[in-house]
Amino acid sequence: MTEAGENAGVGETRRVRVVLVDDHRMFRTGVQAEIGETERTGVEVVGEAADVDQAVTVITATRPEVVLLDVHLPGGGGVEVLRRCAPLMAAAENPVRFLALSVSDAAEDVIGVIRGGARGYVTKTITGTDLVDSVFRVQDGDAVFSPRLAGFVLDAFASTDAPPVDEDLDRLTQREREVLRLIARGYAYKEIAKQLFISVKTVESHVSAVLRKLQLSNRHELTRWATARRLV
Amino acid sequence: MPVAAAPRTPHAPDADEVPQRKLYRSADGRMLGGVARGLAGHLGLPVGWVRLAFLLLFMWGDGLGVLLYAAFWVFVPLGVGGRTGHRSFFESLPDGTRRLRKPDRGQITALIALFIGAGIFISKVQLGGASGRYVWPTLLVGAGVVLVWRQADNARRAHWSTAAGRHGRLFQVARALAGVALVGVGLTVFIVVRGSAAQLGNVLTATLAVLVGVALLAGPWLIRMTQDLSEERLMRIRAQERAEVAAHVHDSVLHTLTLIQRNAEDVSEVRRLARAQERELRNWLYKPEGTGKDEAEEPATLAEAVKKTAAEVEDHHGVPIEVVVVGDCPLDERLAAQIQAAREAMVNAAKYGGEGGPVQVYAEVEGQTVFVSVRDRGPGFDIDAVPGDRMGVRESIIGRMQRNGGTARLRSAPDGGTEVELEMERAANTA
Numbered sequence: 041m042t043e044a045g046e047n048a049g050v051g052e053t054r055r056v057r058v059v060l061v062d063d064h065r066m067f068r069t070g071v072q073a074e075i076g077e078t079e080r081t082g083v084e085v086v087g088e089a090a091d092v093d094q095a096v097t098v099i100t101a102t103r104p105e106v107v108l109l110d111v112h113l114p115g116g117g118g119v120e121v122l123r124r125c126a127p128l129m130a131a132a133e134n135p136v137r138f139l140a141l142s143v144s145d146a147a148e149d150v151i152g153v154i155r156g157g158a159r160g161y162v163t164k165t166i167t168g169t170d171l172v173d174s175v176f177r178v179q180d181g182d183a184v185f186s187p188r189l190a191g192f193v194l195d196a197f198a199s200t201d202a203p204p205v206d207e208d209l210d211r212l213t214q215r216e217r218e219v220l221r222l223i224a225r226g227y228a229y230k231e232i233a234k235q236l237f238i239s240v241k242t243v244e245s246h247v248s249a250v251l252r253k254l255q256l257s258n259r260h261e262l263t264r265w266a267t268a269r270r271l272v
Numbered sequence: 273m274p275v276a277a278a279p280r281t282p283h284a285p286d287a288d289e290v291p292q293r294k295l296y297r298s299a300d301g302r303m304l305g306g307v308a309r310g311l312a313g314h315l316g317l318p319v320g321w322v323r324l325a326f327l328l329l330f331m332w333g334d335g336l337g338v339l340l341y342a343a344f345w346v347f348v349p350l351g352v353g354g355r356t357g358h359r360s361f362f363e364s365l366p367d368g369t370r371r372l373r374k375p376d377r378g379q380i381t382a383l384i385a386l387f388i389g390a391g392i393f394i395s396k397v398q399l400g401g402a403s404g405r406y407v408w409p410t411l412l413v414g415a416g417v418v419l420v421w422r423q424a425d426n427a428r429r430a431h432w433s434t435a436a437g438r439h440g441r442l443f444q445v446a447r448a449l450a451g452v453a454l455v456g457v458g459l460t461v462f463i464v465v466r467g468s469a470a471q472l473g474n475v476l477t478a479t480l481a482v483l484v485g486v487a488l489l490a491g492p493w494l495i496r497m498t499q500d501l502s503e504e505r506l507m508r509i510r511a512q513e514r515a516e517v518a519a520h521v522h523d524s525v526l527h528t529l530t531l532i533q534r535n536a537e538d539v540s541e542v543r544r545l546a547r548a549q550e551r552e553l554r555n556w557l558y559k560p561e562g563t564g565k566d567e568a569e570e571p572a573t574l575a576e577a578v579k580k581t582a583a584e585v586e587d588h589h590g591v592p593i594e595v596v597v598v599g600d601c602p603l604d605e606r607l608a609a610q611i612q613a614a615r616e617a618m619v620n621a622a623k624y625g626g627e628g629g630p631v632q633v634y635a636e637v638e639g640q641t642v643f644v645s646v647r648d649r650g651p652g653f654d655i656d657a658v659p660g661d662r663m664g665v666r667e668s669i670i671g672r673m674q675r676n677g678g679t680a681r682l683r684s685a686p687d688g689g690t691e692v693e694l695e696m697e698r699a700a701n702t703a
Contacts, residue, residue, distance in 0.1 A: 145554050145557075187594060187596050187632060187634070188594070188596055190596070191596035191597065191598050191634070194598045194636070195598050195599065221634075221636070224596045224598065224634050224636075225596075225632060225634040225645050225647055225691075226594070226632030226634070226647050231688075
């Protein structure tokens, strides 16, 4: 995984309330332990859930800042959780943000949760430190891309089976493509910034733009997005 | 016997289907219905003797041999045995009681038909010359029935044999049609020679009307039944697939866990085993069916080749390699050279840069250009400081790429790791 952006703030006493959704208890325990082991102990696990129904209940009840969401879940999978938590994600105040945490290698699984509204995707091989960084970054509203996700996204946008709805919104710009490519090659945001002579903030905004395009890459979603922003 | 033996397909005998003390017709090494073979196996006699006995009964027993044979055929279920390996199984029970399967309605009907046919045959044959004209239609009908019944046997056997090719299916259909045609012709000839030739037209029309009526009435039901059947078959195939994966997972995971226990002190070996197991499982779980099973097979596309190469290097050097591939294209000679260069780069990265974390391999196909990058986060090195006699990077990577019309760039920072970028144009004819 990529390194932490400075925005996480090493010395600050930030707290992030996190809900863990995964049907493997051992994995939840492992993540708890990993998060506890890192220096920044600002991550507080306020709830756990093992299936879709539980997840929705727990998330609604605790209103965490970040949900670590497994892609494969009994009861409909991570996508179903995202669907049922859509109002929480769209809330103006303290929106709940989702970070997909998956062991799956299948592009459709991963792209599925991202389209569903997850703010990023990391694999379960991630180290505790990187995971905490990702959680903080997601809390800040940034997108978290693993190299693998970047590869999937490049693939998804490369296939031209569906004509783009709107050139500006549905296509990746040259810059975004470059950024994604570097992420796929294992570069950290900082390194990408250095390589492309742009600031880390710019890299982040490119990545967020890619994520947005991905989440909107079907007509229905796009219309909703545009309506919500009074673009139509 | 008039019908030649059908081509034999290998079958997988299901042990559960062969309960003891039961007479089975042999599906293996049979000439007609497998009756003689099965009986021979059951009684522990050479199959030739049994066949001869049937033949003698046929010749001098007023066709009794045929009747006996037909009866056996209908009542005794098809099974395995009577041949090497299974033969002893039957021999060990020389006079075990024969427990016959409960015959179904179709079997009884056919049996009756056989009896009638055989009866007519016997009675008419003895009437001499004039009755000869009845013999041939009867034989025709008999041959058709035999064909169709053998067909049913084959269908049963197909349950055991997973290797049922399209060719085989075509052959089956052809045989069924031939059987039906034979029976039809036989019956028609019957009608004709019985002097009712004048009424043939009427009979045919009536038959046709009945057939069409039956088809109209039973059609929807038949269609639904076939649909149900194919659905059921699909479910069974899925279940089988699941069972296969489960069996595979079970075996290989147990195997790996055992190895890990034995090598618990050797961290790198444990890691290697775990990685290999993980990769294999992923192949099974997330790849389209049919891939990832044959490791020995040479990859045909770039993505496969990159993944395979990375897996080999990973196994060999015990350093995790993360592979991201975007796009895919068939492998050609130049790309094969590029893969070779990439392998060198991966080996270098694993050897010298493996401490800094996983090696990252990225391959992208964009139009005619194929780009591969291999990156590690090791200590890095100064390319200009490498002595001239060290040919690894210069020859195996840069030289190889240039000879094949590609380019290789190497970037290394003292503590930012090393990255090798390989770029190659695909051969024009593979576009």
